Amino acid sequence: MIAYVSAEWRRLFASRLPLWGLVAAIGSGALIGLLALVGPENFQPPLPGLETEIGTRMVLGLLGMLAFVPALLGTTAVAAEYRHRTITATALFVPRRWAALVAKLVVYAAAGLGYGLATAAVAGSALFAAAAVKGVVLGLPATAVLALLGRIAVAMAGYTLLGVAVGALLRNQLAALAVLGGYFYLVETALLALPGADLVYPYLPGGAAAALTGFTYVADAVASQTGGASVELLPASLGAAVLLGYTLLAALVAVAVPLRRDIT
Amino acid sequence: MIETRGLSKRFGAVTAVSELTFTVAPGTVTAFLGPNGAGKTTTMRMILGLLTPSAGSATINGRRYADLRRPSSEVGAVLDDSGFHPSHTAHAHLRVYACMGGHSRSRVAEVMEVTGVAAFAGRPTRTLSTGMRQRLHLATALLGDPRVLVLDEPGNGLDPEGIAWLRGFLRGLAGEGRTVLVSSHVLSEVEQLAGHVVMIREGRLVTAGAVTGLISAERPTLEHVYLGLTGGAA
Ligand SMILES: Nc1ncnc2c1ncn2[C@@H]1O[C@H](COP(=O)(O)OP(=O)(O)OP(=O)(O)O)[C@@H](O)[C@H]1O
Numbered sequence: 300m301i302a303y304v305s306a307e308w309r310r311l312f313a314s315r316l317p318l319w320g321l322v323a324a325i326g327s328g329a330l331i332g333l334l335a336l337v338g339p340e341n342f343q344p345p346l347p348g349l350e351t352e353i354g355t356r357m358v359l360g361l362l363g364m365l366a367f368v369p370a371l372l373g374t375t376a377v378a379a380e381y382r383h384r385t386i387t388a389t390a391l392f393v394p395r396r397w398a399a400l401v402a403k404l405v406v407y408a409a410a411g412l413g414y415g416l417a418t419a420a421v422a423g424s425a426l427f428a429a430a431a432v433k434g435v436v437l438g439l440p441a442t443a444v445l446a447l448l449g450r451i452a453v454a455m456a457g458y459t460l461l462g463v464a465v466g467a468l469l470r471n472q473l474a475a476l477a478v479l480g481g482y483f484y485l486v487e488t489a490l491l492a493l494p495g496a497d498l499v500y501p502y503l504p505g506g507a508a509a510a511l512t513g514f515t516y517v518a519d520a521v522a523s524q525t526g527g528a529s530v531e532l533l534p535a536s537l538g539a540a541v542l543l544g545y546t547l548l549a550a551l552v553a554v555a556v557p558l559r560r561d562i563t
Numbered sequence: 564m565i566e567t568r569g570l571s572k573r574f575g576a577v578t579a580v581s582e583l584t585f586t587v588a589p590g591t592v593t594a595f596l597g598p599n600g601a602g603k604t605t606t607m608r609m610i611l612g613l614l615t616p617s618a619g620s621a622t623i624n625g626r627r628y629a630d631l632r633r634p635s636s637e638v639g640a641v642l643d644d645s646g647f648h649p650s651h652t653a654h655a656h657l658r659v660y661a662c663m664g665g666h667s668r669s670r671v672a673e674v675m676e677v678t679g680v681a682a683f684a685g686r687p688t689r690t691l692s693t694g695m696r697q698r699l700h701l702a703t704a705l706l707g708d709p710r711v712l713v714l715d716e717p718g719n720g721l722d723p724e725g726i727a728w729l730r731g732f733l734r735g736l737a738g739e740g741r742t743v744l745v746s747s748h749v750l751s752e753v754e755q756l757a758g759h760v761v762m763i764r765e766g767r768l769v770t771a772g773a774v775t776g777l778i779s780a781e782r783p784t785l786e787h788v789y790l791g792l793t794g795g796a797a
């Protein structure tokens with residue numbers, strides 16, 4: 300298993316994906332810095348500024364919204380094995396297909412966490428810098444900001460694994476990207492408009508991630524548009540547990556399903 | 564030693580391979596012949612555990628591929644549909660699979676040397692020619708120094724020099740007592756390369772045996788034998 304993990308690590312770092320990942324991580328972080336610099340008070344519609352707790356949470360929560368980016372990178376990496384037909388060689392070298400996939404999951408959990416930490420580091424520095432430039436004190440103590448950033452990094456690692464699992468299940472890179480992107484951007488948000496959704500949403504991946512990262516903007520926005528009551532998210536720790544559950548479930552399905560399929 | 568027993572594969576309504584029983588012995592190159600769509604690739608993929616047989620079994624040294632302890636050290640394979648990550652260099656590709664199979668760095672250098680991959684080791688695989696890709700596939704197959712080789716049209720895309728080299732190389736491997744199964748459509752080449760043939764048609768065995776036993780006064784070349792047995796015009 301150690302050999303498989305180090306082979307997958309080598310495969311990842313011999314490609315250009317880590318470079319793109321780094322670009323995306325820095326880009327996401329910098330975007331947060333830009334938003335902080337502009338300030339929520341200048342958003343459309345205007346929101347409480349950085350000096351308020353809500354304002355600071357809001358800007359950090361937007362970073363949580365970008366957690367799907369590493370999921371897309373994970374999907375890309377796994378589906379690429381089918382697209383470039385390296386899956387044949389991999390299956391020959393590791394006939395126990397679950398073992399090959401477990402190695403991938405280990406590698407991408409680490410890579411996803413690395414991505415999350417890089418993003419959080421850039422975003423955190425940019426946020427503090429923006430506050431300093433604007434001469435405001437953030438509405439949250441620095442320790443709370445760091446804790447939120449850490450949770451976002453963990454959520455990103457979880458999402459990366461979800462992406463890997465979806466890629467392994469669907470095999471087709473475009474289909475997997477479409478499903479993943481469509482789900483996070485459309486399906487979950489659309490679900491919120493249904494009656495009774497407020498009961499289900501906290502337990503969906505997006506809702507659980509929102510609880511983990513303390514970001515309720517999407518839920519609140521939908522609630523205000525439909526005139527419904529705002530959705531009560533789970534406590535952060537429970538959100539983390541639910542997200543972990545989804546990740547494990549996706550990984551389990553991804554490991555179990557290909558076992559019975561022919562490699563054609 | 565490769566053995567198939569009543570090996571069959573159906574894809575929906577299509578029966579690709581039907582009740583195929585043959586043995587591939589070590590020490591000589593065995594050519595796997597048959598018209599397009601006869602089921603050669605399907606049979607090889609079942610031997611290699613990539614396809615699950617609908618019936619029957621295929622074993623390598625008495626074990627199913629999936630049950631081999633270190634598959635890449637026992638069996639090397641070249642398959643027509645396999646590929647490379649486009650941004651990996653040839654060397655990086657070999658290092659990934661050497662790592663996966665637990666083969667050493669020096670072994671990577673060795674296979675690059677014998678297959679000629681060393682000449683383009685630093686190039687991204689997306690820039691490689693058909694023949695270069697074929698050499699890289701062969702190098703990947705050889706990483707574990709396997710005793711059994713299963714090669715699906717390994718000569719495809721090789722230049723005349725490459726084909727002559729491959730012939731000598733495969734004969735050398737068989738001469739060391741290895742088991743070598745090679746599919747091909749180039750009968751003149753097979754005649755110089757193989758000691759045995761397994762011939763199939765529409766998924767069924769047509770004949771198997773030593774080349775010398777198949778050639779006769781009426782059928783002086785492998786092409787005569789092939790066309791006679793597979794129903795083509797002689
Ligand atoms: N994945 C698949 N799904 C459906 N049919 C398939 C599949 N793979 C192969 N076949 C069919 O099985 C039969 C045997 O195909 P196969 O590729 O094994 O032939 P082959 O002897 O390798 O041919 P060639 O000399 O052209 O390489 C053909 O009729 C082919 O269409």
Ligand SMILES: [Mg+2]
Pocket residue numbers: 603604605643715
């Ligand atoms: Mg074929």
